[in-house]
Structure formats: structure tokens, C-alpha cells
Amino acid sequence: MQTEIAPRPVADADAEIKLDARHVNFFYGDFQALEDASLAVQARRITALIGPSGCGKTTFLRIFNRMHDLTPSTRATGEVLLDGHNVLDPDTDVIQLRRQVGMLFQRPNPFPKSIYDNVAYGPHMLGWSKSRINDIVEQSLKDTGLWDEVQNRLRRSALNLSGGQQQRLCLARALAVEPQVILMDEPASALDPIATLRIEELMQDLKKRYTIVIVTHNMQQASRVSDFTAFMLMNQRRAGEVIEFGPTDDIFNRPKESRTEDYITGRFG
């Protein structure tokens, strides 16, 4: 039996849906980690995934740019539409997909190369001209607020930067290939409050141009930064489900599901 797809989160009928996950099931071998998960991500908005540990947030996020291909014996069914094209389709050009859907990881993971080479890596790979690469490196570093801090040491190793700077560098590296969507998996969980704030401010700037999906454990963060929130939970078989999805304000102040309310108010999870 087909259940209804999660309703569009806004009344605005012509809101542009960038990523549309429909009835996604996901398996690690025999273990089902996601069951019938649906999520309509609106373009140039921030969508947060919240829920207790192990409920499948990371798993869900990594499906959007097919990072799950890297984990052996995994399987996804259902559809994830990026501008109407199903990224789970075996014919999908994964390389092209990942250029459109970038990713920021939980721990900063700069390449052991110079600051410049980190940001230039993607554009270099795309075969852009030297001057275009120089421009995009500068622009990406400016977009992430790093330019003033690093412009005098672009040729120095990225590993000498602080954790917060490294994470912003990783963001700059992702922006440099001009993606449309950026997936963030708890991007600030390894950072101090100030560095976290920097990232959150950046997200507000970036959402003018990019669609952002962020996984976070931190509910204040979700309510501060996101426009929409999806609440996930494990069912009896320990498979993750999307319990409720809607505008962040509704989820935090007027949840329809009692389980959402219990989680938000800290009664479990």
C-alpha cells in the first residue's frame, strides 16, 4: 500500500522543490536503517534533520549525493529527485551529481595540502583556467569569511588552521565547484561556540544562493538556523522514519505529533 507523500511544507504552491525524497527505504546488508522516508527540500532554504542518535539522519543525508555507494552491500529503494531526476537511478552520473550536491562533514577533513590547493582542488579537477581558479578560490574564501585570515598564507598547509577555520575551509572547498545543494552532517559538533556561530551566520548568507540540508543534534541550532525541520525516530524494528516535517516554527511550537513534542521538550531521546 502506498502511503501519501509528506505534504509540501508550505502553503505556497509554487515553492521550488530542489530535492524530493519519496518513500526511501535503506538497507545496510539485511538491516533496514530507513523505512519509507520522504522529504521535500525547498530550494534556497535551510532544512534541518533532527532526531535521536541512530535514527538514520546521516544515512538519509548521504543518500542525497549517493555517498552510500562507498559503503559495501548497501541498498536504497524509492526515489530521490534532484530537479525531477532520480539520483537513485543506476544510470545517474554520480560524479556529476556530487558536483551539484556538495557535502560538509562532521569533522573538518582538509586535504594535507596548502590552503590554496584545498579550495582549488575541485576547480582544478574540472579543468578550469588558472585565472578562473584564482578567482573562484578568492571568492569561496571570501564567502566563508576566511579570506582576511588566510590571504597571506595561501601556500601554507591547511592543517595548521584552527578547527573552525578548517571547517570553513572545507566549506569553501565545497563551494568552489559551484554546487546547488550543500549537505551538512553536524558541521559544528567538533567546534567551539564562537566557531559554531560563524558557521551558522555563514549558512544564513549562503542560503540566498544554495539549498542547504543540515543534520544536527542541537535543537537550539535547528530552531535558530533552519526554515524547515524534519523529525526522525526509530520504529520498533529500529528503522528510521520521518515522523513529522514542516516549517521549523511549527515543529518547535505547534508539533502535530505527540512524539515530536516529547522529543522537542526533552521528554525522551
Added chain:
Amino acid sequence: MSRPLVRIFLDRLVAALIALCVMVAAIPVLVLLLFVVIKGLPGLLTPGFFTDPPHPQGVPGGGVLNAIIGTLEIVGMASLLAVPIGALIGVFLSEYGRNRLGDTVRFISDVLTGLPSIAFGIFGYTVVVLTTHHFSAISASVALAVLMLPVILRATESALMLVPQALREAGLALGAPSWRVTVEIVVPAALGGIVTGALLAIARAAGETAPLLFTAFGNEIVQSNPLQPMGALALTVFRNALSPYQNLQDQAWAAALLLVLLVASANILARLYVRRIQR
């Protein structure tokens, strides 16, 4: 005795035991080194040792130029063969080798590691000497290359496995094809380990005698043609040490010292290099 005294006593005892163990391990090495230096240094400082070929018996002087050139050329050619191939196989094992084929390669490599080194000489003899009907430097290089291969590929594999998965994911998430991630990110990040493995393999090959006995064979005259029989320091040590003449025996000690110095400097070089790129 009060408790603190017992503890202090035990502490001292353990420290003394550890010091003893270190000495047991270090003394043979130090004695050996000292012995080689004392016995070899006079020969090493003899005029002509580095610049002359061996003189005929009875003619005073003479050096080991033939063997120095031979060792450099034979080991150099062996490295040119073994380092690229070994590193490539190591990359394959780490990045694409989690399957039956990878396990087979690993098994063969482990078997090769366990073979006595004279077996590699037999390999070089059968595959190159018998087919070309000629002892030659190149046959020795082939034998040494096979001996070096497992060391290099295992070192490369473990160096690549130490590269965090997060780096690979970062590259792939940018839309880089996996081969580019391997070549441009993973291999550079593991370069220190790969170079160390290669230098250790080279050092080991330089000191081998058995694989050269019936491949390079030895040559008293200075020879640089890889298709001809060629001298090598290890062969000089082996042959001259067995000769009844004092001057040849002295030369054997000096050649052994030179070999130890070469191998030690390769090791030190490896370590310095790793320290430099890890900064």
C-alpha cells in the same frame, strides 16, 4: 618494609630489567658495528680503495671500484623495476584489493617474503641467465627486484591504509572520480610511508649476496654494461673473505664497512625524509 618502599623497589627492579633487555638487544649490534669499523677502516682509507679496480694478486694496492659501480648499477636497475611495480600493486591492494584477487596477491607476496634469498638467485638464473646464456648485471637486478617487491608493496599498502577514510570521502564528495582521489589525494598523503618502504627494500637488496652468486657472478674489471657479468660489494666481501691473502681479507672488511655505511645512510635518509614531509 612499608608500602612506598616496596613500590620504589619494584619500580627500580623493572627499570633495571628493561635496561638489561635493551643491552641484550643492542650489544650484539654495537659489537658487530665496532668490529666492522675497526677491521674495515684501515682498508677503507687505503689510497685507491674507491678509485681502483682490484689488482692482480701480488701487485700491491687495488680497490673495489668494480664492486661499487656494480652495486650501484645492479641495485639501481632493480629499484627502477621494483619500486614502480611494487608501489602500483600496493595502491591496488589498498584501494581496490578487498576481494579474492587482492587476497591472492597478498598471499603470493607473503610467500615471497618467506623465501630464502638464494631462491631469488635461482629465479634470476633460470629466467634471465639461462635464456640469454650469459651471466649479467640485469639478471641480478631481476632477482633483486623480485626480492624487493613484497617489501615495497606491503609498505605501500599499509601506508595507504593509514590515510583516513574521511580524506577519500572529501575528494569523492567534490565529484572527483575515484582514480583521481587515489592519485591526487591518497598517494601524496601516504608518500612518506611509501618512500620509507622503498628505501628499506633498497637497503636490504644492496646487502644481499646469495641472489648475485649465479646472476651477476662477479667481475674483476670495471664493467658498466648491464648485459655483462658485474662485481658487487657483497660479492667482494664473500669472495675475498674466503681467500687466504691478508690484503684481500682486509679489502673484504673494508667492503663490508662500505656496505654497512651505504645501507645505514639509506635508512637515515628515509627517516629524515619522513620527518621533513610530516612537518
